[in-house]
Each structure stands twice: as C-alpha cells, then as structure tokens.
Amino acid sequence: MQTTPTHPAKPAAPAAAAKPDDDKALPLRINGRAYSFDGDELMPLLWYLRDVLRLTGTKFGCGVGACGACTVLVDGKAQRACVTPMKTLAKREVTTIEGLANGELHPLQQAWIEIDVPQCGYCQAGQIMAAADLLKRNPNPNDEEIGKISNLCRCGTYPRIRKAIKRAAEITKEHAAREGGKS
Amino acid sequence: MKGDRTLASPSRRRFLVAGATVSGALIVGWRAAQAQTQQALPYLGARIEPQLLGVFVRIEKNGDVIIGARGCEIGQGVKTSLPMLIAEELDVDWNRVRVEQLPYGYIDTDKGPGDKYGEQGAGGSTSIPIAWKDLRQAGAAARWLLLVAASAKLNIPAGQLHTESGSVIAPDGTKLGYGELVDAASKLDPPTEPRTLKDPAAYKIIGKPTPTVDAREIVTGQTEFGIDAYRADVLIAVVARCPWIDGEIVSVDDAETRKVAGVKDVLRIAGTKPGESFDGALVDGVAVLATSTWAALKGREKLKIEWKPGPFADESSDGLRKRADELLRPANAGNAVPVRRDGDVDKARKAARKTIEARYTVPFLAHATMEPPAALIHVTKDKVLLIASLQEPEGASEVINAITGVPRSKIEIRMTRAGGGFGRRLKNDYIAEAALIAKQTDKPVKLLWTRDDDLRHDFYRPYCMFQMAASLDRKNEVTAWSMHCAATPRNHRDKRMKDRPLWASTLVPDDFPAGLIANFDLSLLALDSGQPRGWWRAPAHNATAFAVQSFIDEIAVALKQDPLALRLKLLGEPRQLPYKGHGGPSFDTGRMAAVFNAAAAKINWGRKLDRDRGLGIAGNFTFGGYAAHALEVSAIDGNVVVHRAVCAIDVGRVVNPLGLEAQTIGGTIDGLSTALNLAITLKDGKVQQSNFGDYPLLRMGQAPVDVEVVIIDSDKEPAGAGEMALPSALPALTNALYAATQIRLRELPIGDQLRKIL
Ligand code: FES
Numbered sequence: 001m002q003t004t005p006t007h008p009a010k011p012a013a014p015a016a017a018a019k020p021d022d023d024k025a026l027p028l029r030i031n032g033r034a035y036s037f038d039g040d041e042l043m044p045l046l047w048y049l050r051d052v053l054r055l056t057g058t059k060f061g062c063g064v065g066a067c068g069a070c071t072v073l074v075d076g077k078a079q080r081a082c083v084t085p086m087k088t089l090a091k092r093e094v095t096t097i098e099g100l101a102n103g104e105l106h107p108l109q110q111a112w113i114e115i116d117v118p119q120c121g122y123c124q125a126g127q128i129m130a131a132a133d134l135l136k137r138n139p140n141p142n143d144e145e146i147g148k149i150s151n152l153c154r155c156g157t158y159p160r161i162r163k164a165i166k167r168a169a170e171i172t173k174e175h176a177a178r179e180g181g182k183s
Numbered sequence: 184m185k186g187d188r189t190l191a192s193p194s195r196r197r198f199l200v201a202g203a204t205v206s207g208a209l210i211v212g213w214r215a216a217q218a219q220t221q222q223a224l225p226y227l228g229a230r231i232e233p234q235l236l237g238v239f240v241r242i243e244k245n246g247d248v249i250i251g252a253r254g255c256e257i258g259q260g261v262k263t264s265l266p267m268l269i270a271e272e273l274d275v276d277w278n279r280v281r282v283e284q285l286p287y288g289y290i291d292t293d294k295g296p297g298d299k300y301g302e303q304g305a306g307g308s309t310s311i312p313i314a315w316k317d318l319r320q321a322g323a324a325a326r327w328l329l330l331v332a333a334s335a336k337l338n339i340p341a342g343q344l345h346t347e348s349g350s351v352i353a354p355d356g357t358k359l360g361y362g363e364l365v366d367a368a369s370k371l372d373p374p375t376e377p378r379t380l381k382d383p384a385a386y387k388i389i390g391k392p393t394p395t396v397d398a399r400e401i402v403t404g405q406t407e408f409g410i411d412a413y414r415a416d417v418l419i420a421v422v423a424r425c426p427w428i429d430g431e432i433v434s435v436d437d438a439e440t441r442k443v444a445g446v447k448d449v450l451r452i453a454g455t456k457p458g459e460s461f462d463g464a465l466v467d468g469v470a471v472l473a474t475s476t477w478a479a480l481k482g483r484e485k486l487k488i489e490w491k492p493g494p495f496a497d498e499s500s501d502g503l504r505k506r507a508d509e510l511l512r513p514a515n516a517g518n519a520v521p522v523r524r525d526g527d528v529d530k531a532r533k534a535a536r537k538t539i540e541a542r543y544t545v546p547f548l549a550h551a552t553m554e555p556p557a558a559l560i561h562v563t564k565d566k567v568l569l570i571a572s573l574q575e576p577e578g579a580s581e582v583i584n585a586i587t588g589v590p591r592s593k594i595e596i597r598m599t600r601a602g603g604g605f606g607r608r609l610k611n612d613y614i615a616e617a618a619l620i621a622k623q624t625d626k627p628v629k630l631l632w633t634r635d636d637d638l639r640h641d642f643y644r645p646y647c648m649f650q651m652a653a654s655l656d657r658k659n660e661v662t663a664w665s666m667h668c669a670a671t672p673r674n675h676r677d678k679r680m681k682d683r684p685l686w687a688s689t690l691v692p693d694d695f696p697a698g699l700i701a702n703f704d705l706s707l708l709a710l711d712s713g714q715p716r717g718w719w720r721a722p723a724h725n726a727t728a729f730a731v732q733s734f735i736d737e738i739a740v741a742l743k744q745d746p747l748a749l750r751l752k753l754l755g756e757p758r759q760l761p762y763k764g765h766g767g768p769s770f771d772t773g774r775m776a777a778v779f780n781a782a783a784a785k786i787n788w789g790r791k792l793d794r795d796r797g798l799g800i801a802g803n804f805t806f807g808g809y810a811a812h813a814l815e816v817s818a819i820d821g822n823v824v825v826h827r828a829v830c831a832i833d834v835g836r837v838v839n840p841l842g843l844e845a846q847t848i849g850g851t852i853d854g855l856s857t858a859l860n861l862a863i864t865l866k867d868g869k870v871q872q873s874n875f876g877d878y879p880l881l882r883m884g885q886a887p888v889d890v891e892v893v894i895i896d897s898d899k900e901p902a903g904a905g906e907m908a909l910p911s912a913l914p915a916l917t918n919a920l921y922a923a924t925q926i927r928l929r930e931l932p933i934g935d936q937l938r939k940i941l
C-alpha cells in the first residue's frame with residue numbers, strides 16, 4: 001500500500017490565540033499543538049476552531065448538536081464542537097480533520113477517496129471523525145454498528161460511507177499485518 | 184430548475200481563439216458566433232454572446248494540463264465531469280490534468296452583458312447537456328492547434344498525424360509532447376469551423392469511472408466552501424429577520440446588543456416590498472456585525488425588535504388545506520387553469536364502467552443545504568469581491584449591481600465548492616442581504632445564516648393537493664384521466680417567470696400518461712400563500728410523480744393487475760411522444776419501459792415475499808432522463824424499513840459513471856428522506872420548523888444500507904444526472920408500503936401515519 005503525504009496544514013494560529021503567560025488562560029492541545037484560550041469560556045469550540053484558528057475543516061451545520069458536521073475528537077472521542085463550550089476543554093486534546101492524518105493519509109481518508117464518498121463534501125469531515133471514533137472502539141464494525149453514526153448527509157452518501165468504513169477497517173488491518181511482518 | 188425557463192438559444196458556430204499567456208502556456212478558449220438563423224436548440228444551450236473569449240485549457244511546457252471548471256460545484260460533480268469532456272477531446276492523460284475552478288466570467292460586450300465561459304449556473308440538470316455541445320469543442324480546438332503546430336514542425340501534413348495521451352505522433356513514430364508544441368501552437372490562428380469530434384469508440388475518459396477531483400482536499404479538510412472564506416478584518420454578520428413575508432420593523436432596541444464584546448455595529452436591511460418580485464433580500468432584517476461569529480450570535484439574541492406582521496400573519500397549514508379542499512370542489516372547476524386537455528374527459532366518464540378517484544397531498548419543503556447560506560463580500564466604492572457557494576452567479580452579479588451600483592464588470596465573483604444546492608442557491612436573496620450590509624461598511628463582511636434562518640426563510644417547494652380520477656371501460660382500459668392540482672404555484676413574485684404560464688415549474692403538460700390516454704385533463708387551481716416558492720430538486724416532478732405513480736398503482740389494484748404490467752401496457756410499443764417542456768423534444772416510451780424492466784429484474788419483481796414485506800415500483804421522466812425505482816420494504820408496527828432499494832437510470836451517454844451512481848444513490852435517499860419525514864408547516868403566518876429536530880433528514884441507520892444502481896448503457900445525447908433519481912423514489916416507497924400493509928398513504932410525509940394505524 002502506497003502512502004501519500006497529506007497537504008500542508010493551514011497557516012498556524014495567529015499569535016493572539018496563544019498567550020501562555022496568562023494564568024486565567026485555558027490550556028488545551030489541538031492537533032498536537034499547545035494553545036491557550038482566554039476568551040469567552042462559553043464560546044463553543046466550533047467558533048474557536050473556525051474563527052480564531054482558521055481550522056475551517058470542521059463545519060457548521062446546525063449549531064445544536066443535531067447534524068454532526070462539526071464532529072471532532074476530544075481525547076479521542078467524537079464530540080460535537082458546536083455544543084462543546086471552551087471551558088470544558090482545559091487540558092484536553094482536540095483532534096480536527098486537519099490533524100487526523102499523521103504525515104500520511106489516515107486509512108479512513110484513503111478509503112473515502114478510493115470509494116469516492118463525497119458529493120458536496122460538506123458533511124464529510126464530520127463523518128470521517130465520527131467513523132474514526134467508531135473504528136477506534138470497534139475495528140470491525142458491522143452494518144448495524146455503522147448505522148449508529150448519526151451524522152447527517154444531505155447528499156445521501158450513506159451507502160458509500162458504509163463501504164468506506166469497511167474498507168478503512170481493511171486498510172488498517174493490512175497496515176497492521178505489514179507492521180507485524182516487519183518485526 | 185433554472186433549466187425550466189426553457190430558454191431558446193440561437194444556434195451558433197463556434198470558432199476558437201488562442202493566445203499566449205505571460206507564462207508561455209497555451210490558452211485556448213472559444214468564441215461563439217450567432218448564426219443567421221435563430222433556431223432553438225433541443226436543450227437550453229449556453230447563452231453565449233458573440234465575440235467573447237473563453238478560456239478553459241492551459242498546457243504547461245512540461246506537458247501538465249490545467250483545465251478550467253466553469254460550473255458551480257454543488258455536489259453534482261460538474262467540477263469533475265465538465266473538465267473530463269475537454270480532456271477527452273484534447274486527448275490527454277487524465278492523470279496529468281489539474282482542474283481549477285473558474286470564477287464567474289462576466290464580460291461587457293457592445294451588445295450588453297456577456298458570458299466569458301458560457302453557462303455557469305447549475306440548474307435543471309443542464310450542465311452536461313450544455314457542455315456536451317460546447318466544451319468538447321474547446322478541447323478539440325486545442326488539440327487541432329497542437330496538430331497544426333506539429334505539422335509545421337515536422338513538415339508532415341496534419342492529416343497524417345494523430346494524437347495520443349498528450350502527444351502528437353507522426354507516421355514514423357516520432358512523438359512530440361504537447362508541452363513542446365505549446366509555443367508554436369499558441370501563435371496560430373484558431374480554427375474557424377467546429378472540429379470533428381472523436382468517435383465515441385475511442386473514448387478514454389468519457390464513460391470511465393472518475394473520482395471527484397477535490398476528494399483529497401475534502402477528506403483532509405482543506406477545501407474552501409463559501410462559509411469558510413476569510414479576509415483579514417472581516418466582520419461576521421448575522422441577521423434577525425422578520426418572521427412574516429411583507430411584515431416590517433416597527434422598532435429596534437439594540438442597546439444590549441451593542442454591549443456585547445466584539446459587536447461592532449447594528450444595521451437595518453430592507454426586504455422585498457409588499458407584493459413585489461423577490462429579487463433582493465426576502466424580508467426586513469436587523470444585521471449584527473461583530474468580530475466573531477459567537478459575538479454576532481450573542482448580539483442577535485439580545486436584540487429587542489418589534490415587528491408588524493403584515494398581510495400573511497393568519498396563514499396556517501390547516502387553512503391552506505381547507506382552501507385547497509374548497510378549490511378542488513367541482514363547483515370551482517371553472518377557475519382551473521388548463522395545462523393540457525385532450526379529448527373529452529366528461530363524456531368518457533359518462534360512458535365508463537367505473538371511475539376511481541384519489542387525492543394526494545405534498546407539503547412545502549425546505550432545501551436545507553448542509554452548508555447554510557453564507558457569503559463573504561467586500562464592497563468598496565468602485566468594486567466588489569464576492570466569495571460564496573452559488574448556483575446562479577449571473578443572478579448574484581445582477582443583484583449586487585442593483586444594490587451597490589458598482590458596474591458588473593467590476594464585480595468579481597468567486598464560486599467556491601458549495602455544500603449542497605438542490606435549487607436553494609438559484610435564489611440570491613442571501614447575496615442581496617450580504618450586499619445590503621456590506622455597502623454600509625468599508626470592511627469585508629461575512630454573512631452567516633443559522634439553520635433556523637435557513638428553514639424559516641427559504642423558497643419552498645410548492646404545496647400541492649392533487650385530485651385524480653381515472654375512468655375504466657368494460658374492457659378495463661383506462662379511457663379518461665384527470666388531474667386537478669390545487670397548489671401554491673411556483674410562478675409567484677418572480678419577475679424571471681413573468682412571461683411563463685402560471686403552472687410553469689408546478690405541473691408538466693406532457694408528462695406520463697399524457698398522450699397515452701385519449702381523454703386527458705391536467706389543470707391548476709392556484710392557491711394563495713405568502714410563502715416564497717422556489718425550485719427544489721426536480722421541480723414539479725418531485726410532486727407530480729408521487730400523485731401519478733401512486734394513482735397508477737391504485738388503478739392496478741382496482742383492476743387486479745400487476746402494477747408493473749399496467750405501466751408497461753400503458754406505455755405500449757416503443758415510440759416517441761412529443762414532449763414540449765424541459766427534457767424534450769420527445770418522450771421515448773421504450774426507454775421508460777426499459778428502466779421499469781431493469782429495476783424490476785434487479786429486484787426480482789413478482790417473487791414470493793415474506794409476509795411483512797412488500798415490493799413497490801415507480802418511474803419518472805425528468806429533464807431528459809428516465810428513472811425507475813423498485814423497493815422492498817416492511818413496516819412492522821409502522822416502522823418503515825427499506826430492505827432493498829433499486830434504481831435503474833437512463834440518462835443517455837454516461838460521462839462519469841461513478842458520478843452518475845453517486846447522484847442516483849443520493850437522489851434516491853433524498854426522495855426517501857423527503858417522503859418519510861419532511862414538511863414545512865405554517866402557523867400564524869410563521870414557519871414552524873427550526874432545525875434538524877423538526878426537519879429530520881434521514882440518518883444513516885434509517886436509510887437503506889445500499890442503493891443498487893442499474894445504469895442503462897446508451898449512446899443517446901447525454902442528459903444531466905442531478906435530479907432524475909429523486910421523483911420516483913417517493914411513490915415507489917408508498918407503493919411498496921401498500922404492498923406490505925394494504926394501507927395506501929396519500930399524504931406526505933409519511934411521518935407516523937402507519938404507526939398510528941398498525
Ligand atoms: S453543527 Fe454541530 S452538530 Fe450540527
């Protein structure tokens with residue numbers, strides 16, 4: 001399996017976003033980097049990501065936790081950023097779609113491209129993050145388990161999402177087998 | 184959608200213009216010259232003004248090919264499929280092609296506004312049929328220039344050379360890469376006549392499954408949608424809108440809003456004046472401008488606004504239903520606007536053995552694009568920049584010009600990838616709002632709609648109630664068919680539709696079974712409503728197919744005939760029936776029958792089923808494409824489960840099978856989602872829905888695990904693909920539910936109707 005480097009990340013956070021000296025500031029990590037937040041603690045993570053850090057891969061779809069377009073991982077678990085106030089994130093580790101890949105495409109991203117899942121593409125970052133959470137808990141999900149992902153896709157890509165999750169599970173296994181073979 | 188405007192385009196000859204860019208790359212565009220004869224094209228044809236340079240192809244010296252994508256990518260796949268057409272005729276290796284989104288190509292001409300790139304809007308599934316006519320020529324002309332350049336270089340007549348994957352090849356095997364020929368080719372005169380296009384047997388790109396060009400950027404979160412656009416200094420704007428059409432602001436108290444940290448300004452914007460065409464902002468509103476989205480949202484919550492509700496404050500869904508009922512009484516028949524009348528329905532009814540009747544109702548629908556309306560706009564004294572998700576950039580340009588006074592040539596419009604369209608973005612009311620706000624400030628403004636804004640201020644799919652009747656003679660032949668539709672017609676306060684009949688985009692005169700039953704009556708009874716109406720995926724068909732294809736099933740039941748057999752019998756021998764509307768000029772009964780048969784074969788129609796299961800079938804001809812759905816369902820305790828979903832589709836020659844399959848899956852699921860759960864309802868003149876809790880799109884666990892797509896192989900002119908697979912999904916579902924439960928659902932959405940009964 002060929003691996004491909006990911007795109008360079010978006011420009012780094014503006015300096016104003018990180019003020020490590022401020023004691024009132026709330027420390028958190030996003031995609032492996034340390035940040036310190038000193039704004040309105042009730043502000044949902046979604047707007048910090050999108051407005052301040054310019055990490056716009058995380059999308060706004062409903063603002064009430066109903067669509068999943070804003071799904072990110074908080075300490076590895078899927079969470080809806082639009083209903084996650086900043087104050088709940090002290091010392092937590094947030095992963096967004098921009099940080100999912102680790103130098104190479106994540107198996108889910110590879111599978112998504114292979115199966116050609118996206119139509120408009122707007123929901124897909126959230127779908128992938130929800131699937132990442134699922135695969136972590138359950139490396140081999142069946143249709144019923146996959147069907148518990150409640151993210152909305154207005155374009156109706158669900159059947160290909162299912163196929164891509166299964167394909168990603170395979171890719172992960174292939175990787176593991178190769179790693180195992182090496183040692 | 185837009186295609187439904189049925190524009191007549193002049194036929195034209197195209198010739199190509201080539202020129203060198205600074206980088207030395209070859210740019211080939213094409214010009215269109217109007218022929219003397221003003222002859223309508225079967226499809227809508229790009230509305231191209233003469234003497235304009237369009238630019239689609241650039242070839243770098245290293246042989247890389249850059250192809251411009253002119254369309255609005257709303258998820259229908261045009262950013263992939265349109266460049267495929269150019270690449271095919273250019274004869275390059277698709278792997279060497281990079282696709283770049285083109286901006287809106289407005290150009291001033293001595294005859295008025297012109298289109299640099301041809302048709303860029305996305306509506307009516309017309310992108311492919313239009314591009315099939317012009318973009319292949321763009322590729323072929325570029326290839327011709329390269330051949331001529333090679334001919335001069337090798338001193339071999341061009342006729343003896345051929346091309347292959349980005350190279351010109353001589354009879355002795357000498358190979359010149361396009362990159363080596365760029366300089367010379369760019370200095371040549373363009374061809375004055377259309378070039379001969381490839382024999383489809385030689386296609387290497389058209390017809391091959393081709394993944395979305397943006398897939399990698401999408402799955403890594405790098406794609407910019409309109410809502411993601413950003414400029415330093417940008418102010419985020421959210422608007423508190425009048426909940427009533429033609430209502431107005433009485434007073435605004437923004438003191439608390441202005442205290443919110445980050446809020447910079449509070450401005451008023453004026454909506455459409457009472458009774459006027461909805462060309463600008465829909466309703467009056469108060470905009471809150473802030474340095475962050477969060478501040479803007481908090482500020483909006485703190486506004487105290489007193490509204491005057493206006494003339495539609497009493498409107499309700501119950502009232503609408505009562506008025507529709509009333510309109511459909513025989514006493515009102517005189518008010519019906521005839522859409523199509525053949526023979527004498529009354530006479531046939533009197534002579535009939537039996538007449539069966541049924542009434543079907545479909546609600547208002549919102550588009551609910553996953554990316555809500557948003558726009559980044561910067562208005563300065565003499566120019567405007569707009570970055571947004573659009574479907575109709577031309578309309579956006581017009582409305583910005585109307586609001587700001589900035590000449591259209593100074594309005595730069597960049598279309599981003601759009602998070603869905605479904606017809607919503609054919610209306611540029613959100614662009615008008617953005618312009619109204621931005622012209623009051625020097626800063627760039629990003630307007631954001633929240634989901635409740637979106638559901639409450641949409642251009643809705645018309646509400647329709649259909650009264651159907653069919654008369655049967657002693658031989659069980661259908662001798663008369665009538666379909667009276669009480670609807671809030673789409674043609675309402677829209678100056679672009681003012682020359683069109685009232686029923687345009689609500690009913691379709693030549694749709695099945697027109698022309699197949701001797702006595703036929705289709706008519707509209709217009710229902711008043713203040714609600715704005717718009718084009719919603721597969722306009723008209725998204726409602727009529729439910730009524731027609733449900734009623735055919737009811738007739739089959741009454742006649743104790745197989746629903747598929749009755750459809751095939753009505754279609755009869757394969758032949759062309761005249762079809763005047765969009766999708767015409769003819770309706771091919773053979774192609775329609777073929778998709779029914781293909782869907783039936785795939786689902787194994789007629790087999791014995793488990794007790795709780797039912798099979799349903801339905802089909803529709805939409806904008807030149809034929810689709811049939813066959814579903815297997817159950818509804819134990821009223822819980823609808825779609826066990827299998829099959830859609831057979833014939834859209835003529837397929838440009839990108841992977842894209843067509845995606846649109847067919849998506850259209851099917853959209854149809855099921857709509858039939859099961861979706862409705863916009865009114866109370867006290869206001870839309871009641873506010874988010875996905877009460878406008879519940881189907882989730883993955885409720886959707887069929889797979890949609891089995893059967894693509895009919897065809898060498899007919901290609902139709903588009905975005906809308907064809909929706910209309911018949913809805914009646915296929917209710918027909919299947921009837922088969923499973925013996926309960927006929929005549930009103931959408933299905934909601935908990937079955938749960939209440941079972
Ligand atoms: S935007 Fe967060 S769940 Fe919809």
Ligand code: FES
Pocket residue numbers: 118119120121122123124152153154155156157258553602603
């Ligand atoms: S791909 Fe468009 S919303 Fe999912």
